[in-house]
Amino acid sequence: MLPELGTFLRFQAQRHLQAALRRPGDIVGPLIFFLMVVTLFPLGLGPDPAVLAALSPGILWVVALLSSLVVSGRLFQSDYEDGTLEQLALSPHPLALSAMVEVFCHWLLSGMSLALVSPVFAGLLNMPTQAMPVLMSSLALGTLCLSLIGAVAASLTVALRRGGVLLSLLSIPLTVPVLIFGTAAVREAALGYDPTSWLALLGALAAGGCVLAPFAIAAGLRISLEA
Amino acid sequence: MLPELGTFLRFQAQRHLQAALRRPGDIVGPLIFFLMVVTLFPLGLGPDPAVLAALSPGILWVVALLSSLVVSGRLFQSDYEDGTLEQLALSPHPLALSAMVEVFCHWLLSGMSLALVSPVFAGLLNMPTQAMPVLMSSLALGTLCLSLIGAVAASLTVALRRGGVLLSLLSIPLTVPVLIFGTAAVREAALGYDPTSWLALLGALAAGGCVLAPFAIAAGLRISLEA
Amino acid sequence: MYFETWSAVWQMDGHGPYVWAAYSLTAFVIFLLIASPWFRARQLTQALRDDAHRRAAKASLTGENHASEA
Amino acid sequence: MPADLLKLESVDLDRGVRRLLSGVSFVVREGDCWQMLGSNGSGKTSLMRAIAGLTRLGLQGDRVCTESVIYQGHLPGLKSLLSCRENLRWHGSGRVTDDFQKIDVALARVGLQGYEETEICQLSAGQQRRVGLARLWLSEAQLWLLDEPFTAIDVDGTAMLEAQIQRHCEAGGAVVFTSHQPTRMAALKMLDLNQYAA
Amino acid sequence: MPADLLKLESVDLDRGVRRLLSGVSFVVREGDCWQMLGSNGSGKTSLMRAIAGLTRLGLQGDRVCTESVIYQGHLPGLKSLLSCRENLRWHGSGRVTDDFQKIDVALARVGLQGYEETEICQLSAGQQRRVGLARLWLSEAQLWLLDEPFTAIDVDGTAMLEAQIQRHCEAGGAVVFTSHQPTRMAALKMLDLNQYAA
Amino acid sequence: MWSIVHKMGSPPWFYRFANRAIAWLLPIVLLALVVGSIWGLLIAPPDYRQGNSYRIIFIHVPAAVVALAGYYVMATAGLMSLVWKIKMADTAMRALAPVGAALTFIALVTGSIWGKPTWGAWWVWDARITSMLILFFLYLGVMALSEAFDNKAAAAKACAVLSLVGTVNIPIIYKSVDWWYSLHQPASIKFTGESAIDTSMLYPLLLMILAFYGLFALSVLLRMRTELLLTYRQSAWLNAEVS
């Protein structure tokens, strides 16, 4: 029996979250990865607390961007390899919506969890405490944008055996605005200014992405299935 | 007919290089990735040339480390997935040697190429010209160490579904000395001091790694085939 | 005892919160370290014993059946 | 006369720049059971995917296909970290169920009683294929498109699957499957792709 | 008396915490052709890998096996971006050749004449399996361990492979293979794993 | 000597040994921990420079010392598992990493709590602190690897390889972090305890170090016993042992 769209999407989400929660390591892992990469910076740049504090918004945001890209590059990989994607494409429910469910679940597990624990990393770099809430909210919004961008790139490259890396590089230029707005918000907050306008810009990016990305993702996945 | 060890290893290397050259994207990709990540730093940390120049050794080395890890995580992946690894393990030639051939080919295509083009990236961050030769040689030696460490971690995680992050968790702590020696060499050179002792340390690490890593890699691959 | 009053023990000249936080956190981790495998082992041995009882009961039951048949 | 579930009319099929098949025409009606034959590389898989609607770029000609279709290709569409039962809650092409009893019955039918809670990655090749096939017991689609469904399945399993296919056709469904082995099914129609080779 | 190529003596086989097989004893002599039977999940693949020496942790008991062995499992061991010819230069278990004529002959034998320069990823499922099997024509190993070699191979291909297996055994080699289909080979010995189930 | 190793390698013997050792260790360790803490918290005099915040030393240093030693114990178990194929070494491998990680965690957290009153910052990139953080990462790596394998035997072997590689690396990491720190001309932050420590503080510290070693042994044995109960739940000897 063909279920309602709502039920179907709920099942999709459950399936995705269940598989992820089966291995808590998959959620904790990226966070520890982040922590490790953050420690690499003092090792590379030197231990001076003042320097680290001044650079911390930039460092945290660049690392968040990189780890988000690395992780979301594999977004549809397992679905493609185990045949789930074929089934989704043949389903009468819109592929755009089922793909978006995956992107959201992915973001909840990776971006949101990163945003939640980010104060710990900020503390390691001596970031001023008043900037922490802004760091968290900017990361939450920003990683959503990054997941959407990563998903578009992933949908196009999932079937490619050749030059897969090259195409996913296309996504880095797209992420530049996110990086600029995100760092600006945190830096303003650390200096005691009002970061609202930057956060609003990030929110606008996220909202626009949520509207437009589904179409791009669905088209990309259908093209990948043709290959 | 069972070939001489030399012939066998030559074939291995040819096979690996041929397959890699069949998709040049995999060689150029990481370089462009590196370039883009380097350009992200001025965006995140602010465009002040003096600050960037002072931080450039650390930034370049951290980024080189990360991109090397990301790339070498897939080192034995395709061999495992298409069954080549089983054949290598059953071959009468030592698995340690055939694995080392792969690591060397991989390093030639990734680490060496990165070292060769690194002056371009250094220029972007206003690094003093006198440090460039040291940057290149430290990256050449250092990426060999990183490839070896990455290969050990890859050999242990190749059989694990979604070993992507796990791989970084295993290898990042081990790469700390490489990062420290590499940055130190470049920084000393940029400040006009003699970086030889740091380069010698990197060379010692690489030599030691070449002697010890093969055993660990072979053991790791055999364990992965058991899983 | 070095301190004169219990409130001095809690205060420790202003360092009390730090010291006590460190000690209580350590106590908590040590508790987890000992208690979690302890209770898990209890649970497992209990399950094994239950299994053995069940098997024994079943065996004696079938044994009686055989006896009654004979 | 039974209704048409699938209709191809003088269809040409390309793969990349190469033309694989030309002038394929066939009609699947309710109750039909078609075995697609053809030597390795003749284009069975490509045609199957085109029929299902997965590839549209290489297909020229008229294709009419019912909406009520289930496709099982070389890939089983199973999440290797979820258990058999969890996987079958979502049984392909947008169909889902929460009825664990039905799922367990389907698993028992394909000989996997006792494996309900086992993760897919801990199953043998044939057992994994069986979990995928259990979807046929859960599905309510009319047209089944099965690409090499007997791969890795043992003798008992083959008999069981053949019986299920016949039952489905007798109940008014239709099946198109590929297989290199001869089967023991009655009233089988053959579509030999070698004759359409371009 | 022909020499022993493989000898298992009351071997037990575990997979994780589960015991799959217990007390397996069998001897493969020169000229023997063994078909390993067993229902899905009975442990054929696991035993094959243990015999070949790929898994040692789960095996208890005595295993003696010749060095001159070739193993072809579920995975073909082919690089999907290299052509058939390039792939076969390296034909498994440490054997290599640069003799393109020999490679082309082997490819022709498995029905892939004209595909010498085609990349593996552009072949159909059965064609890919055939490239893997072409190694049997190139190899000089005495003992062949083949896990489901007939998968995805069409009728002609099956006959051709059966003939090659028989030829190898008559020439003093030995073959152990698994298959769920009955074959038409003469002088076949059967090893039914269901009887060793633990 | 070999006969002991042989006996230790036998799961039934080890299960019995673990039961007895736990029965002895548990009260002794708890008592030593309580006595040492009371001594350190209430009886010992304050440090003349840091005042009372120094009392954290009685858990911080023992945890750090034992965590460091723990890695070498793990590597030894790894060697025994790979070279001599001793079954109990496999079990030990999986039990050691979480315990070591927990002790490292204690050292890190107590250290950073101590840092707040002393340095005014929760975290400072001092050489020794950085090395400790890297040790924590090494432990986490072994834990994550052991979790990721389904096959327990393969998991133990993989962890053995990793911990041996780590052991070769640890001295290099420590040395390099030292050089890294001196390269950067450290700020004026220094540990105070470098001068000779007064005996009134030394004795409770020594007691706590011993207690933490005992705690390490105890929790490793507890975990190994649990592992044994899981692995051999089908076997006759364990059923006989339990009932």
Ligand code: HEM
């Ligand atoms: C997160 C922060 C910290 C970490 C990871 C850490 C780690 C360590 C380690 C590994 C030891 C070494 C034991 C040995 O070498 O045998 C140690 C000893 C010690 N630590 Fe910490 N520590 C931290 C913070 C602090 C702070 C803030 C203080 C006090 C101001 C402190 C005071 C000491 C003292 C007095 C010793 C023992 C004396 C000595 O061996 O030099 N530590 N710590």
Ligand SMILES: Nc1ncnc2c1ncn2[C@@H]1O[C@H](COP(=O)(O)OP(=O)(O)OP(=O)(O)O)[C@@H](O)[C@H]1O
């Ligand atoms: N990774 C694994 N972990 C644990 N158990 C496994 C794993 N893979 C397979 N098994 C179990 O081992 C048993 C034997 O598997 P094996 O693959 O050897 O079977 P097989 O005889 O080759 O079956 P088939 O005919 O389906 O290929 C199965 O019952 C399966 O449940």
Ligand SMILES: Nc1ncnc2c1ncn2[C@@H]1O[C@H](COP(=O)(O)OP(=O)(O)OP(=O)(O)O)[C@@H](O)[C@H]1O
């Ligand atoms: N990715 C591809 N790109 C280009 N050509 C391809 C590709 N995949 C397959 N082909 C070609 O298309 C033809 C048909 O392939 P297809 O997979 O449909 O065959 P098939 O009939 O299913 O064969 P089999 O019995 O081996 O499964 C083959 O000759 C093959 O060479």
Ligand SMILES: [Mg+2]
């Ligand atoms: Mg096909």
Ligand SMILES: [Mg+2]
């Ligand atoms: Mg099998």
